[in-house]
Amino acid sequence: MLLYDAPRAPNPRRVGIFLAEKGVTVPVRNVDLMALDHMESDFARINPLRAVPALVLDDGSILTESVAICRYIEWLRPEPPLFGRDGREQAFVEMWQRRMEFALFLPVAFAFRHGHPRMGVLEKPQFPEFAEAQRGRAAAAMRFLDGELADRAFVAGEAFTIADITAFVALELTRLARIEVPPELTRLARWRAAVGARPSVAV
């Protein structure tokens, strides 16, 4: 396998944490997004949608989309399960993964892409007022998550899952997106510190 990666970008970061949680190592080729490497004509062979990460399988097939790559790794290496154990649990992990993605990760990512001057290279045109509106949505999602964390250790329950990875990477991006993580959200802070201390995240 070969993983097309971009070390500091949020989606590749999700896959990097997932691989580390599984103890799986994959050879990596780095793509410089700010130099627009992914817009070069030969990258269309890797991903016509011009995004990283992308995983080249041993038979030459190419798998893109972070969560799809994570599911493939889960299949190769089922333990520890990061998408839930039985079908019922998997449905609830999916719910939390998607809640974190659409209510938190996406608003933070949009605030960053439409609001940060350096992102004008990638996001054309930028809509700074749209970015501003996303900040309130992200804050609402953080308050929601803080309440949910009152009675459990992780986003989807007592086990660490893909939903924690999505939420944690979203919080990492808040700084560049100029979104304050409200300091009164103490359960969110406790969870964030616990996730941040995991060896998979600290790399």
Added chain:
Amino acid sequence: MLLYDAPRAPNPRRVGIFLAEKGVTVPVRNVDLMALDHMESDFARINPLRAVPALVLDDGSILTESVAICRYIEWLRPEPPLFGRDGREQAFVEMWQRRMEFALFLPVAFAFRHGHPRMGVLEKPQFPEFAEAQRGRAAAAMRFLDGELADRAFVAGEAFTIADITAFVALELTRLARIEVPPELTRLARWRAAVGARPSVAV
């Protein structure tokens, strides 16, 4: 089980098609989104994120997020498989489901929510210029999909999957989002007609 539904909204529509493909019938309670039923205080018990669909299970647990509900149904009724058969196929179906969701469904939905005057009740504030920019993204995704459909029957391969449901419902929404489906995309049109003729969709 009890399904909180909103008959003409795109996400509940995805679950409705999925259930019909599986031959599963679930009692339904309709939520009037335009009357803001989902913003009433007692709806927070059903979904604190104020969205439909939501599926109340027999033990009282509540599962939200369309794709999570579909995964739960897939577990209850595995045939026909709409998320892929083995782990490898499931990863590729996930890739196509997410490509359709992020490259096509989301731009169309944003164009609708930020661009349609009636949606001002739900989307505050609206950003019409952002909506306009989404139309070009949706068109690019349709061209991409048309190319992919040159050598296969459905979005993710030779079998109908959740990725077809997401893409089809996105195309249904193009009219309200005032996005033209380019008539020269004949493979897209052929696929759309084939999906539209399925009994699950024609209801």
